[in-house]
Amino acid sequence: xxxxxxxxxxxxxxxxxxxxxxxxxxxxxxxxxxxxxxxxxxxxxxxxxxxxxxxxxxxxxxxxxxxxxxxxxxxxxxxxxxxxxxxxxxxxxxxxxxxxxxxxxxxxxxxxxxxxxxxxxxxxxxxxxxxxxxxxxxxxxxxxxxxxxxxxxxxxxxxxxxxxxxxxxxxxxxxxxxxxxxxxxxxxxxxxxxxxxxxxxxxxxxxxxxxxxxxxxxxxxxxxxxxxxxxxxxxxxxxxxxxxxxxxxxxxxxxxxxxxxxxxxxxxxxxxxxxxxxxxxxxxxxxxxxxxxxxxx
Amino acid sequence: xxxxxxxxxxxxxxxxxxxxxxxxxxxxxxxxxxxxxxxxxxxxxxxxxxxxxxxxxxxxxxxxxxxxxxxxxxxxxxxxxxxxxxxxxxxxxxxxx
Numbered sequence: 001x002x003x004x005x006x007x008x009x010x011x012x013x014x015x016x017x018x019x020x021x022x023x024x025x026x027x028x029x030x031x032x033x034x035x036x037x038x039x040x041x042x043x044x045x046x047x048x049x050x051x052x053x054x055x056x057x058x059x060x061x062x063x064x065x066x067x068x069x070x071x072x073x074x075x076x077x078x079x080x081x082x083x084x085x086x087x088x089x090x091x092x093x094x095x096x097x098x099x100x101x102x103x104x105x106x107x108x109x110x111x112x113x114x115x116x117x118x119x120x121x122x123x124x125x126x127x128x129x130x131x132x133x134x135x136x137x138x139x140x141x142x143x144x145x146x147x148x149x150x151x152x153x154x155x156x157x158x159x160x161x162x163x164x165x166x167x168x169x170x171x172x173x174x175x176x177x178x179x180x181x182x183x184x185x186x187x188x189x190x191x192x193x194x195x196x197x198x199x200x201x202x203x204x205x206x207x208x209x210x211x212x213x214x215x216x217x218x219x220x221x222x223x224x225x226x227x228x229x230x231x232x233x234x235x236x237x238x239x240x241x242x243x244x245x246x247x248x249x250x251x252x253x254x255x256x257x258x259x260x261x262x263x264x265x266x267x268x269x270x271x272x273x274x275x276x277x278x279x280x281x282x283x284x285x286x287x288x289x290x291x292x293x294x295x296x297x
Numbered sequence: 298x299x300x301x302x303x304x305x306x307x308x309x310x311x312x313x314x315x316x317x318x319x320x321x322x323x324x325x326x327x328x329x330x331x332x333x334x335x336x337x338x339x340x341x342x343x344x345x346x347x348x349x350x351x352x353x354x355x356x357x358x359x360x361x362x363x364x365x366x367x368x369x370x371x372x373x374x375x376x377x378x379x380x381x382x383x384x385x386x387x388x389x390x391x392x393x394x
Contacts, residue, residue, distance in 0.1 A: 060350070060368050094326035094352035095366070112325050137298050137328050202300050209371075258370025260301075262329065264349040265367035267304040272371060 005031045007049040009076035013042035017083040020124060023069065024090065024117075025050040025058050033117040041121070044082065048072050056261075059096030066098045070105045079107070088113045088120075088128075091135060137261050141199065147259045148195045155252065159190050173294060185224060189245040192220040193252025198259070209263070210275035213253025217246030236293025244286035247279040298329060298346070308347035309365040314338055316361035323353040323362060 005026045012035060021044040024034045031047060038045070048068050050058035058064035069087075073079070089097060091112045099110035113123050119134040163183045171179035197204065197216045204212035221242050224230070230238060254271060257263040310331070312323075319337035324330075329346040332339045332353070339361075351366025 059352075091326060091328060094356055095350040096355075098355045099322065100356070100358040115328065132330075135328075136330070139298060139301060207302055207304050255372045258368070258372055260369070262298050262301050262346070262348050263303050263369030264308055264347060265369050266307040266309050266349060266365065268369040268371050268374060270304060270307055272374060 002052070003028045004052040005047055007047045007072060009078060009081065010035075010045040010047060012038050012045055013040065015042040015044050017081065019044055019082070020088055020128075021046055021078065021082060021086065022088045022120065023048065023093070025053065025055045025064055025093075027052050027054045027058075030054050030117075034120065037117045037120050041124070043124075044078075046072060046076065046078065046087070055090050056092040056095070059093050062096050064093050065096040066101045066105070069097055069102055073106045073108060085109055086111065088123075090117070091115050139261055144198050144201065144259075148198060151194050151198075151256070151259065152191070155190060155194050155255075159187070163187050181228075185241060185245060186248065188220060188224065189217055189248035190252055192216050192245075193249035194256070196220070197249060197253030198256045201256075208271055208275070209257050209268075210250045210254045210271050210279075213250035214246040216253060217249025218242070220249060221245040234293070236289050240286035240290045240293075243282045243289070247282035247286075250275065251279050302345065303348070303369075305345050308344055308349060309363075310341070310344055310347045310349065310353075311363045312339065312341050313361045313363075314340075316359045318359045318361075320358060322356045322358065326352040326356050328352070 005028055007026050019042050022034060022038065023046045024030050026047050026049055031045075034045060048058075048064055049072070050063045050068075053061065053063065055064050079085075085108045087102075087108050087110050089110055089112050091114060094112050097110065099112075102108055102110050111128065113128070114120060114130050114134040115137055116134075119130070123130050123134060163186055166186050167179045167183040170182040193213050193216065197209075197213045200216065201212065204215050206212060206215075224241070224245075225233070225238070233241065254268075254275060257268045257271075312332075317338045319334070319339065321334055321339070323332045323339050324334055328350065329343070329348060331341055331343050331347050333342045334340075347364070348369060349364050349366050351364055354360075354362040354364050354366065
């Protein structure tokens with residue numbers, strides 16, 4: 001399955017030499033969204049080679065960038081197709097494109113128009129000006145929900161072997177029932193970190209993703225304790241569960257920072273520097289407690 | 298961004314006001330409305346909202362803006378860290394390929 005559209009200049013409707021030129025990535029979904037939004041209008045669409053990556057990620061990598069834009073303008077002969085020298089770019093492309101360098105190298109003026117392709121018609125109707133709402137990022141509940149399935153699939157690759165290992169080790173020492181319970185508890189903590197943390201993001205306390213995840217994990221562990229016969233777990237297992245499960249959830253909610261549109265590199269670095277040693281300590285502590293419990297009993 | 302705030306006091310964004318030529322490009326490209334024009338100069342009104350995407354610095358024709366740009370992605374950083382130390386396993390994943 002390919003998600004790429006051949007880069008180059010496309011016509012939507014029957015554009016003439018004065019029609020606006022909209023620039024997008026060659027990720028099929030980006031291309032389709034722009035084309036659908038502009039359906040029924042006469043617009044030129046300049047598609048850059050971003051190797052099937054969306055505008056935001058490609059701008060971060062530099063493929064949706066000054067060099068590719070200038071190259072694509074030349075290669076498509078855009079200066080002979082249109083009489084004006086104006087390009088309309090998505091705001092999220094600005095992290096890769098330097099407008100004044102594009103102007104120097106190609107003669108074209110870059111305008112960063114809107115955050116979402118769906119606002120392009122309104123932008124054009126307003127004569128090329130955007131409202132504050134068109135320039136604003138949103139990250140609502142549904143935006144986060146659609147990310148979770150793919151995050152779960154990505155997490156499964158390292159998580160399933162880890163769950164198998166937990167099952168085997170626990171089974172050797174404590175027997176089948178405990179092994180199934182430990183592996184299931186671990187998988188639940190992963191799901192809490194991957195799905196519940198991000199969904200409840202604005203409701204969980206503090207600004208730190210690691211702390212939000214730890215909170216979600218602690219809630220999950222408390223629910224497990226209440227509903228899965230926690231009183232019969234014994235002291236060591238209970239303590240270990242309340243240490244290890246929030247640490248696992250915390251790690252996976254921290255990983256969600258890559259999916260958001262408001263976390264900074266410096267912020268995530270700080271969280272990792274402070275958070276990862278605490279998570280490792282909690283896991284190590286939990287392991288020590290169950291082992292010590294086993295040896296002492 | 299409404300309803301979401303990330304850690305305070307960590308952003309590396311710096312604006313050198315004497316260099317600003319007042320073109321307004323930073324206001325245009327910033328996805329988090331960090332800047333505002335006051336008279337003929339840009340000012341930072343919400344530095345903590347900066348996600349360090351680097352769009353403002355890249356598009357400032359006067360080079361008045363500096364930021365240590367990058368992606369705030371924990372799994373990306375872990376992969377990078379493992380790659381730098383040539384530790385195998387885990388690699389190959391990552392959200393943006």
